[in-house]
Amino acid sequence: MHELFAVIPDTGAEEGELSWQERSLCAQTDPEAFFPEKGGSTREAKKVCVGCEVRAECLEYALANDERFGIWGGLSERERRKLKKRAV
Ligand code: SF4
Numbered sequence: 001m002h003e004l005f006a007v008i009p010d011t012g013a014e015e016g017e018l019s020w021q022e023r024s025l026c027a028q029t030d031p032e033a034f035f036p037e038k039g040g041s042t043r044e045a046k047k048v049c050v051g052c053e054v055r056a057e058c059l060e061y062a063l064a065n066d067e068r069f070g071i072w073g074g075l076s077e078r079e080r081r082k083l084k085k086r087a088v
Pocket residue numbers: 002024025026027034048049050052053054055056058059071072073074
């Protein structure tokens with residue numbers, strides 16, 4: 001599971017709302033790849049995301065929650081910022 005999921009506080013969301021995270025492919029891989037050091041490679045993480053069945057949910061979640069760090073839904077912080085700008 002994505003490393004950050006462990007620290008997301010219980011928002012009282014309906015059960016099942018976060019269930020996409022249970023199907024996340026990165027749960028079975030090295031979470032460190034998803035939070036590379038500044039300037040580090042994001043290639044490995046993105047490769048995992050490409051084959052992830054909940055990629056859309058993951059990206060949507062990151063955008064909705066303004067996640068700043070790490071790879072979410074196959075996009076880096078910078079790529080998500082760009083996407084947001086385009087959306088407004
Ligand atoms: S899209 Fe990538 S970061 Fe998101 S759950 Fe899937 S593998 Fe993890």
